[in-house]
Amino acid sequence: MADRQTLSAHxxxxxxxxxxxxxxxxxxxxxxxxEIEDRIERKLYRQGRIVGGVYVGRGQEAISVGTAIHMLxxxxxxxxxxxxxxxLMRGISPRRIIAQYMGRSTGLTRGRDGNMHMGxxxxxxxxxxxxxxxxxxxxxxxxxxxxxxxxxxxALCYNGEGATSRGDWHEGLNFAAVHKLPVVFFINNNAxxxxxxxxxxxxxPDVAMRAPGYGMPGEIVDGNDIVAVYDSAKRAxxxxxxxxxxxxxxxxxxxxxxxxxxxxAGYVPPELFEEWKLKDPIVRFEKELVAEGVLTTAxxxxxxxxxxxxxxxxxxxxxxxxxxxxxxxxxxxxxxG
Amino acid sequence: MPxxxxxxxxxxxxxxxxxxxxxxxxLGEDVxxxxxxxxxxxxxxDRFGPKRVIDTPISESAIVGAAxxxxxxxxxxxxxxxxxxFISCGFDQIVNFAAKCRYRWGAGVPIVVRGPCGGxxxxxxxxxxxxxxxxxxxxxxxxxxxxxxxDAKGLIKAAIRDPDPVLYFEHKYLYRRIKEDLPTEDxxxxxxxxxxxxxxxxxxxxxxxxxxxxxLEAAEELAKEGCEVEVLDLRSILPxxxxxxxxxxxxxxxxxxxxxxxLTGGPGGEVVARIAEKAFExxxxxxxxxxxxxxxxxxxPTLEEAFLPQTRDIVAAARKLAAY
Numbered sequence: 001m002a003d004r005q006t007l008s009a010h011x012x013x014x015x016x017x018x019x020x021x022x023x024x025x026x027x028x029x030x031x032x033x034x035e036i037e038d039r040i041e042r043k044l045y046r047q048g049r050i051v052g053g054v055y056v057g058r059g060q061e062a063i064s065v066g067t068a069i070h071m072l073x074x075x076x077x078x079x080x081x082x083x084x085x086x087x088l089m090r091g092i093s094p095r096r097i098i099a100q101y102m103g104r105s106t107g108l109t110r111g112r113d114g115n116m117h118m119g120x121x122x123x124x125x126x127x128x129x130x131x132x133x134x135x136x137x138x139x140x141x142x143x144x145x146x147x148x149x150x151x152x153x154x155a156l157c158y159n160g161e162g163a164t165s166r167g168d169w170h171e172g173l174n175f176a177a178v179h180k181l182p183v184v185f186f187i188n189n190n191a192x193x194x195x196x197x198x199x200x201x202x203x204x205p206d207v208a209m210r211a212p213g214y215g216m217p218g219e220i221v222d223g224n225d226i227v228a229v230y231d232s233a234k235r236a237x238x239x240x241x242x243x244x245x246x247x248x249x250x251x252x253x254x255x256x257x258x259x260x261x262x263x264x265a266g267y268v269p270p271e272l273f274e275e276w277k278l279k280d281p282i283v284r285f286e287k288e289l290v291a292e293g294v295l296t297t298a299x300x301x302x303x304x305x306x307x308x309x310x311x312x313x314x315x316x317x318x319x320x321x322x323x324x325x326x327x328x329x330x331x332x333x334x335x336x337g
Numbered sequence: 338m339p340x341x342x343x344x345x346x347x348x349x350x351x352x353x354x355x356x357x358x359x360x361x362x363x364l365g366e367d368v369x370x371x372x373x374x375x376x377x378x379x380x381x382x383d384r385f386g387p388k389r390v391i392d393t394p395i396s397e398s399a400i401v402g403a404a405x406x407x408x409x410x411x412x413x414x415x416x417x418x419x420x421x422x423f424i425s426c427g428f429d430q431i432v433n434f435a436a437k438c439r440y441r442w443g444a445g446v447p448i449v450v451r452g453p454c455g456g457x458x459x460x461x462x463x464x465x466x467x468x469x470x471x472x473x474x475x476x477x478x479x480x481x482x483x484x485x486x487x488d489a490k491g492l493i494k495a496a497i498r499d500p501d502p503v504l505y506f507e508h509k510y511l512y513r514r515i516k517e518d519l520p521t522e523d524x525x526x527x528x529x530x531x532x533x534x535x536x537x538x539x540x541x542x543x544x545x546x547x548x549x550x551x552x553l554e555a556a557e558e559l560a561k562e563g564c565e566v567e568v569l570d571l572r573s574i575l576p577x578x579x580x581x582x583x584x585x586x587x588x589x590x591x592x593x594x595x596x597x598x599x600l601t602g603g604p605g606g607e608v609v610a611r612i613a614e615k616a617f618e619x620x621x622x623x624x625x626x627x628x629x630x631x632x633x634x635x636x637x638p639t640l641e642e643a644f645l646p647q648t649r650d651i652v653a654a655a656r657k658l659a660a661y
Contacts, residue, residue, distance in 0.1 A: 076409075076410060078406075108442060109441050109442045109443075110443075112440055112442070113441045113442070117441065118442060119442045119444065120442065120443075121409060121410075121444050126406075126409060126444075127438070127441060127442045127444070129433050129434055129437070130433075131429055131433050131434075134402065134429060134430060134433065134434055136402070137396075137398060137400075137401070137402020137403050137405075137406065137430065138402045138403070138405050138406035138409070138430075138434060139406055140399065140402070140403050140406060141402060141403030141404060141405055141406020141407040141408075141409075141414075142406040142407065142409065142410050143406075144391070144403055144406070144407050145406070145407040145410045145411070145412045146410075147388065148362065148388045148389065148407075148412065155406070167398060168398050168399070168402065168429070168430070171394070171396035171398045171399035171402075172399055172402060172403075174394055174396065174399070175393060175394055175396055175399040175403060178393075178394055179391070332439055332440050332443065333439070333440050333476045333477050334439065334477070334479075334500075334501050335439065335445060335499075335500035335501055
């Protein structure tokens with residue numbers, strides 16, 4: 001009975017409910033994100049095998065996975081630094097991601113940049129820059145090109161709540177709204193921007209409150225409930241794709257780490273971590289799927305081992321990759337033919 | 338061969354590229370119905386429609402950022418800054434996004450950011466600046482500063498066709514004052530190539546933009562005194578045509594570097610450094626810089642005239658250098 005109740009509850013709450021196959025796919029990617037980021041942050045970084053900083057999205061996996069699942073081949077995405085799911089779902093291999101973190105020549109930036117600062121237009125993923133919110137006008141420009149060419153594609157743009165304090169974010173939303181561009185702005189509101197809590201970031205409780213000021217729909221969604229993420233993203237993307245213009249979707253979540261691997265997050269009250277641990281999006285989804293009868297606990301363990309194997313292989317491969325040759329330092333500043 | 342003004346040369350160059358390549362489009366403030374503050378884009382909305390001539394909010398960062406996004410998916414945007422002074426509002430997108438994409442992750446950003454620069458029209462501190470120095474230290478960018486109608490057209494076409502981000506600084510003082518017969522057939526002026534505007538044996542003046550005309554006026558005067566001045570118009574600031582710079586320095590052995598950007602940290606310092614490093618033994622005198630003082634661009638005619646390098650300043654400096 002429990003399974004039917006969960007399913008019918010979903011159907012009552014959401015316009016779009018993923019089928020079982022999609023649910024399993026989403027769970028796989030959430031687990032893969034958790035595994036690759038845990039490996040990078042808790043193992044490789046601590047062992048000194050990562051050359052620079054590490055920023056992860058632990059506790060936020062439902063957001064990148066539940067949104068990017070809707071992307072079509074030619075849609076373009078501009079992720080931010082806690083959206084590992086986007087890269088994996090766009091088909092970028094864990095091997096190249098590990099090589100990227102290790103500064104190797106086969107990483108996505110060939111050693112020119114580190115960690116999440118990676119992109120590849122062959123996968124329609126735009127590389128993030130540290131200047132938060134810069135990707136907003138850029139995503140709007142991608143959407144503009146879609147309109148100019150009559151393409152039925154959308155641009156997806158990801159940021160945290162902290163980025164919404166920057167001028168580029170506002171300029172980009174306004175530009176996209178004025179021109180009714182097919183772009184969706186996703187916000188992971190994880191309560192902290194580095195050490196700055198929400199109430200020192202903005203004088204409103206919800207980023208979504210800003211949407212009406214730009215003349216676009218805004219929605220607040222439980223970012224730790226992947227079924228809710230799936231539904232809200234589908235509606236916003238469908239609206240954009242059908243010519244209805246941009247939307248702002250705010251996912252409430254929590255950053256279950258420091259800002260980066262070197263930050264112990266001592267400024268976060270421990271009870272908040274305790275509270276949000278109970279809302280872990282992966283554990284929660286697994287429980288739902290077991291209750292629905294889509295999955296057994298044995299199968300969950302198996303899925304976990306599959307993810308570990310993929311990342312084992314990626315790490316092994318990554319470590320065999322060469323560092324870029326020093327002579328390459330001056331290459332590719334400009335087009336070289 | 339029709340006579341074309343500098344401003345129409347820019348417009349014609351963009352227009353022809355838009356006719357030829359449907360990836361090329363315009364975006365900026367008041368560029369559509371109004372045709373742009375200086376009318377560079379006049380008539381384009383009627384010809385190319387609102388999908389290719391896009392009026393934007395007052396959001397330079399969004400203008401540049403949107404150009405970048407469109408370029409990343411294959412378009413060839415030409416972004417107008419209403420006055421080039423406002424490019425500072427789009428600075429971050431230019432230097433951190435556009436300039437670094439290729440190096441970081443191999444993604445070309447073929448955008449042009451163009452707009453009117455320069456003084457002499459009593460525009461005051463925010464409508465007269467020369468901003469090339471801000472961007473001169475940013476690898477990944479190209480910067481061009483045409484001085485003639487031919488170059489204005491040839492460089493805007495080259496900029497649009499270039500696979501990397503190009504900043505195109507057009508001098509508003511030259512817009513309607515400079516005109517020439519232009520070929521009717523298609524041509525480009527290669528980025529990174531200087532042009533010799535006057536040949537001479539005694540002193541080289543290395544310059545660009547509106548200062549080319551001051552240098553030529555000074556050369557005329559000095560010729561009356563038997564001093565033959567060579568005038569090299571850089572045309573491109575990034576990359577510099579080092580070969581042409583060194584060639585003229587070696588030829589005359591006495592060099593004046595002249596620009597309208599303020600003195601300290603201006604591109605002239607780099608020109609001087611290259612000559613000092615690579616042609617030192619050819620020099621017969623100190624390299625002289627002539628540039629406005631390190632102040633904002635003032636408004637009142639008396640102040641602005643004192644600010645901008647004048648022909649008499651160049652003549653005086655050249656006489657002193659000739660006698661060295």
